[in-house]
Amino acid sequence: MIGPLANEKDPSRTGGIIVLFEDLLSQCRKRNIDFLLIDTNKANYPNIFLALLLIYFKVFLLSFRVSHISLHGTAKDYIYIAPFVVFWSKLLRKQSSLRKFAGNFSEIYESSSSLKKKLLEFTLKNSYYNFFETKYLVNYFSALNQNTYWFPNVREKTVKIREGAYQKKFIFIGSVTQEKGIKELLDASNLLDDSFVIDIYGNIAKDLQNCDFSMYKAEYKGALRSENVLDTLCQYDVLILPSYREGYPGVIIEALSVGLPIIATKLQGISEMVDEKSSILIEPRNIEQLKEAIESINEYNYKSFSLNSLKAFEQFDSDVQTEIFFQNMGLKC
Secondary structure, eight states: OEEOOOOSSOTTOOOHHHHHHHHHHHHHHHTTOOOOOEEOOGGGSSSHHHHHHHHHHHHHHHGGGOSEEEEEEOHHHHHHTHHHHHHHHHHTTOEEEEEEOSSOHHHHHHTSOHHHHHHHHHHHHHSSEEEESSHHHHHHHTTTOSOEEEOOOOBOOOSOOOOSOOOOEEEEESOBSGGGTHHHHHHHHTTSOTTOEEEEESOBOGGGTTOOGGGSSSEEEEOOOGGGHHHHHTTOSEEEEOOSSOSSOHHHHHHHHTTOOEEEEOOHHHHHHOOTTTEEEEOTTOHHHHHHHHHHOOTTTHHHHHHHHHHHHGGGBHHHHHHHHHHHTTOOO
16 A cells, blocks of 8 residues: 555644545555555655655565555656556556546646656556546546546545534635635625624635735634544534635535535536535636525525535445445455
8 A cells, every 4th residue: 555644743734635545544454454555745754855765665675565556646646656656566467556636637647748648648557447536537547447447535424413503604624725716705705794604724825825814704713633624514504615626625525424515616526526405516716606605505495405415425435435446456355
């Protein structure tokens, strides 16, 4: 199992891909699947060059002791690690699988140089199994390898459920950056009356470090540790995510798991995750649509939205999707 583990120096810097990889390791342990582990989080090494050398060495050394080599990575991992993993596994006549996190891989592929495209094509064609987070990426890359499957962003089913009456409380959780539509959310907040609460959680990116949040009705609440996300979501009514670009955002899955409806943008990945029963989708960068979406949720339609959010979560249940992951590779567990 090759993938990123939590940052040893700063555990608070635990992104979605780390959560997903460690969830899969937990699922393997629960199923008594034996595995060896190689950490690809470059922050856990002295520098990136030594990190790559050590990762290559560990792949080379440990591959003799296993029957299957499984890489879970980002686009950069598909350039710098995956080709070696696939080449080495074929040389040893071992099965290999590649799981790509996030949803913009087709854009990266199309904008790559001819040499980089050839490298990616070799890697995807020669892997035994390929897994992508979004259905549109499965459709896009299945021409290179028929053993191409959907393995979405997942979360464990929780007993936490939002309770109580609708209170007009809206929450954003994520990187506080312009790409997430924060400026539109701030502007929309000033168009609402004072009965609405809009709170923003996350680390502020460089492009918004000079933003004066006091000028807006939405309130910035600071960063949020991953272990506190579900409890925090349960204190609100609706998740807002007006991003310009996304794959399958983990925070949407977490919100669905506790019964929160979603207001988000009509992006390809998000549109695969939710429908009009659980969510309201708007055009990116559209402040007026965002305002209208916020105002359209009320005490009369909220319960239906919430119940359908819980139903929508079922396809992202970690137990269900991990079982399918192993079945697609012909592994019994």
